[in-house]
Amino acid sequence: MKKFWVLSRRAGIGLNADGRISVRLMRILTSTGILKALGNNVFAHTALSLAYLDTPEVEFWDLCVDEIAPVAYKMPEYVATHQSDSIFNPKQSPFSWGNNAEGTTFYEFLLSHPDRLKRFNVAMTTQEAALPVLGMFPFTSLLETGGDSSRAFIVDVAGGRGQSLLQIKKEIEAAGGAMGKGRVILQDRKAVLDAVPDEQLPGVEKMVIDFFTPQPVKNAQIYYLRRIMHNWQDNEARKILKNIADAMAPDSRLLIGEMVVPDIPEGVDKTVYWMDLCMLIIGGKERSEKEFSDLLDSAGLKLIKIWRSKVGSQTVIECRLK
Ligand SMILES: C[S@@+](CC[C@H](N)C(=O)[O-])C[C@H]1O[C@@H](n2cnc3c(N)ncnc32)[C@H](O)[C@@H]1O
Numbered sequence: 366m367k368k369f370w371v372l373s374r375r376a377g378i379g380l381n382a383d384g385r386i387s388v389r390l391m392r393i394l395t396s397t398g399i400l401k402a403l404g405n406n407v408f409a410h411t412a413l414s415l416a417y418l419d420t421p422e423v424e425f426w427d428l429c430v431d432e433i434a435p436v437a438y439k440m441p442e443y444v445a446t447h448q449s450d451s452i453f454n455p456k457q458s459p460f461s462w463g464n465n466a467e468g469t470t471f472y473e474f475l476l477s478h479p480d481r482l483k484r485f486n487v488a489m490t491t492q493e494a495a496l497p498v499l500g501m502f503p504f505t506s507l508l509e510t511g512g513d514s515s516r517a518f519i520v521d522v523a524g525g526r527g528q529s530l531l532q533i534k535k536e537i538e539a540a541g542g543a544m545g546k547g548r549v550i551l552q553d554r555k556a557v558l559d560a561v562p563d564e565q566l567p568g569v570e571k572m573v574i575d576f577f578t579p580q581p582v583k584n585a586q587i588y589y590l591r592r593i594m595h596n597w598q599d600n601e602a603r604k605i606l607k608n609i610a611d612a613m614a615p616d617s618r619l620l621i622g623e624m625v626v627p628d629i630p631e632g633v634d635k636t637v638y639w640m641d642l643c644m645l646i647i648g649g650k651e652r653s654e655k656e657f658s659d660l661l662d663s664a665g666l667k668l669i670k671i672w673r674s675k676v677g678s679q680t681v682i683e684c685r686l687k
Contacts, residue, residue: 424488432481433643436463453598458648471596471647476556486557489592490528495636495679498529498591499536501672502620502681507586508542517585518547522609523576523593526561527551527569529622530589534568550582576605580612588613591622595640596649599660606664613686618669624678625671626653637678657682 384406391408394400399417401409417423436443436459443459451457455470466474475482507518521530530551551558551566552574561571574581576593588609594602609619624637641651652660658668665687672681 424484424491428485428488429643432460432485433646436460436646437642439463452645452648455598455601455648458646460647463646472554476554479556482556483560486525486560489525493532495677496592496622496624497674497679498532498622501674501679502683503672504533504536505540505542508537508540514547516547516614517550517582519587519589520550520552520580520582520585521589521591522552522574522580522605523590524551524553525557527566529591530569531566533589547586548582550585552576552582576608577601578608580608583612584614585612585617588617588619589622590619594621594623594649594657594660595644595651596647598648598650599663602660603664606661606666610665610686615686617686619666619684621657621682621684623657623680623682624651625657625673625680625682626651627678628653634677662687 388406391400391402391406394414395402395408399411399413401411403409440459443462447457447462452459455461456468458471460471461467461469461474464474469477475485519530519533521527524530530549534549548570549568550570550572552572554575555573558571558573563571572581580588590605590609593605597605606619613619624640626637626641627633630638637651644650654668654671661668661682661684666684667687669683669685672683674680
């Protein structure tokens, strides 16, 4: 619908100044309640159409429409042409198949398509309302633990453009603390980090990693892992977790920012189920509390507490070494 809306605006402005085409597009948008007809081919916004304006929040929606939906439409063909367990192999995901890229994972594919990688990373910075970073784990409570500049304070593993880390830093600094007690490290793939100017990350150290190889920062106070587990099936997720667990000290915390699938799919926020289907396409999955607990256990970790958001299914899962 966003594309349609943009098309309507372009038709009105450029392609068809007298409105013959745009009116035809406007009619369907009006009949579905997206726009309001004021009469004589004059149309007005509604709250629904305003949601489709070019705001940052729409970036994520665009991503789903452009990357996920075309593959979702072809799922019957995927199922007809694949073994039933192919979907558990991220190199044979519907996304890889639908992009003629079987043999590469979703992220490997993005790395070889810079424009799509850029759009993906921008979209990842725009979902704060539905998937908040703050308001769950009490980051400011870490101020009480005292400074220890000999160890990294926080390592945001695969933190993208630093969208979470900057919020956490701001919250701690607003409470009168300093992240300067130890290093503040943003880790990701080289192409992702290179695209973020250093001045946008004051006080943050960028570090290129591959989370399928040993974690280079040992003994950090916090390892933070947001929206990573749901990108992967259990085998890959376990490897990522084990690499972090091997680097952790007995008092290190691993904080996992993810939605937790409610036990009963009734009367709850639907975002988690919709996201789960998006993850099905790219080779991952959302998990229940029990699934997280089992996964963590198999990687040498234990679930200490799930800090839940007041809205939706977003959580921070606090873990320590077993
Ligand atoms: C869904 S995004 C999440 C970004 C960020 N943590 C957030 O919550 O906004 C997944 C991130 O994993 C990174 N990633 C994918 N494969 C990786 C790998 N092998 N090693 C390190 N990072 C990787 C991507 O570049 C991307 O930034």
